[in-house]
Amino acid sequence: MLRQEYYSFLLSQIFGSFAFIVAVIFLARMYHYRKLVLQMQADDPIIPVCGLISLLIGIFLVVTHNVWELKRLVVVTVMCWMVLINAVLWLALPEKMLAMTKKIFSDNGYHWLIVCLLVSGLVFLARSIQLFIVYRSALGMH
Numbered sequence: 001m002l003r004q005e006y007y008s009f010l011l012s013q014i015f016g017s018f019a020f021i022v023a024v025i026f027l028a029r030m031y032h033y034r035k036l037v038l039q040m041q042a043d044d045p046i047i048p049v050c051g052l053i054s055l056l057i058g059i060f061l062v063v064t065h066n067v068w069e070l071k072r073l074v075v076v077t078v079m080c081w082m083v084l085i086n087a088v089l090w091l092a093l094p095e096k097m098l099a100m101t102k103k104i105f106s107d108n109g110y111h112w113l114i115v116c117l118l119v120s121g122l123v124f125l126a127r128s129i130q131l132f133i134v135y136r137s138a139l140g141m142h
Contacts, residue, residue, distance in 0.1 A: 016123070
């Protein structure tokens with residue numbers, strides 16, 4: 001069985017890479033994604049499909065990483081719960097979630113979204129390096 005630090009290291013890399021890549025793509029294709037989201041309707045069939053996939057991923061993340069000790073690992077746990085809660089909200093309240101998403105994608109909200117994704121991506125990637133060093137030293141590897 002692997003130690004919890006390994007799962008945190010892995011999830012930090014995944015969250016960080018995901019956020020950073022999405023931010024770069026959203027920045028490079030700004031007009032495309034803004035237009036795409038602003039034209040979406042609440043009854044679009046992609047919403048429940050993505051919601052169900054996100055729910056499955058969220059449940060998997062929470063089950064595999066649910067550490068509530070006040071140390072580095074809790075940040076990853078909070079992110080796992082955010083994925084799960086977001087999926088539930090999209091499935092339960094698609095109209096409100098779409099309205100909020102459209103508000104974020106219009107005006108300056110889109111730029112702030114990109115900044116938040118870039119910063120959080122870099123923070124999670126830096127955290128994964130830190131967790132790797134801790135995990136490696138705990139195993140006695142130098």
